[in-house]
Amino acid sequence: MEVVIKRDYDQMSKAAAQLVVDVLNTKPNAVLGMATGSTPLGLYQELVRLYKAGHVDFSRVTTFNLDEYVGLPANHPQSYHYFMREHFFQHVNIPQHNINIPSGTTSNYPAFCQWYEGRIAECGGIDLQILGIGSDGHIAFNEPGSSLSSRTRLKTLSKQTIDDNARFFERRESVPVYAITMGVGTILDARRLVLVASGKTKAKAIAHAVEGPVTSMVTASAIQLHRDATVIVDGEAAAGLTMREYYEFIYAAKPAAPRA
Numbered sequence: 142m143e144v145v146i147k148r149d150y151d152q153m154s155k156a157a158a159q160l161v162v163d164v165l166n167t168k169p170n171a172v173l174g175m176a177t178g179s180t181p182l183g184l185y186q187e188l189v190r191l192y193k194a195g196h197v198d199f200s201r202v203t204t205f206n207l208d209e210y211v212g213l214p215a216n217h218p219q220s221y222h223y224f225m226r227e228h229f230f231q232h233v234n235i236p237q238h239n240i241n242i243p244s245g246t247t248s249n250y251p252a253f254c255q256w257y258e259g260r261i262a263e264c265g266g267i268d269l270q271i272l273g274i275g276s277d278g279h280i281a282f283n284e285p286g287s288s289l290s291s292r293t294r295l296k297t298l299s300k301q302t303i304d305d306n307a308r309f310f311e312r313r314e315s316v317p318v319y320a321i322t323m324g325v326g327t328i329l330d331a332r333r334l335v336l337v338a339s340g341k342t343k344a345k346a347i348a349h350a351v352e353g354p355v356t357s358m359v360t361a362s363a364i365q366l367h368r369d370a371t372v373i374v375d376g377e378a379a380a381g382l383t384m385r386e387y388y389e390f391i392y393a394a395k396p397a398a399p400r401a
């Protein structure tokens with residue numbers, strides 16, 4: 142695992158965007174795994190900026206989102222369909238038929254989850270999966286206790302996640318209790334992972350995920366099992382890392398490291 146510590150949110154976002162661009166420069170028809178939440182917003186803004194400046198082209202890209210709330214239609218302002226359209230898809234040239242997001246309104250969740258897994262495989266698998274991390278250590282909606290081999294399925298959100306996400310809804314009671322989410326096993330199948338985290342509320346989760354034992358109680362720790370994972374954090378999110386100086390030393394000594 143590579144741990145990259147940037148001085149602030151902006152630099153974290155730019156470094157993550159550069160990684161996406163590097164993948165697309167080598168493979169213009171790459172399959173990207175997309176994440177929602179407040180953390181990747183800066184990354185999407187930077188990708189939109191690079192697209193508008195002509196530095197990246199998405200015309201052959203396929204995307205798969207990690208998760209969606211159960212019960213929210215695609216036009217609901219808090220749905221992840223809406224989030225992705227608002228913050229990314231409407232600003233770039235990914236063909237609509239190449240965009241895949243779990244359905245929050247299917248009448249048959251098990252069948253849909255199976256179809257979603259099959260669709261990822263049909264498209265050749267995910268080349269780069271973007272990830273955030275929950276303050277309870279989740280990746281996607283794989284809450285503590287999720288099997289590290291899990292596949293796309295329905296999950297009940299943890300109390301911590303409902304509390305964290307209540308800020309986006311008018312009332313806490315409006316936060317959906319269920320989500321459809323890629324599993325930890327689905328995520329680990331991606332060829333490359335990039336996890337972004339910012340701010341002191343993520344410091345504990347990042348320390349556990351990067352340096353703690355691999356455990357289903359912190360599903361982000363499963364990225365330690367991945368052979369090509371990059372964790373990009375800002376200084377505050379890095380605050381709990383005991384090996385911080387070592388990660389900074391490695392990054393500074395990296396021959397082609399971008400110096401931001």
Ligand code: PGA
Nearest residue numbers: 178179180181273274275
């Ligand atoms: P956040 O969510 O970026 O809004 O903090 C991250 C997550 O829950 O995965």
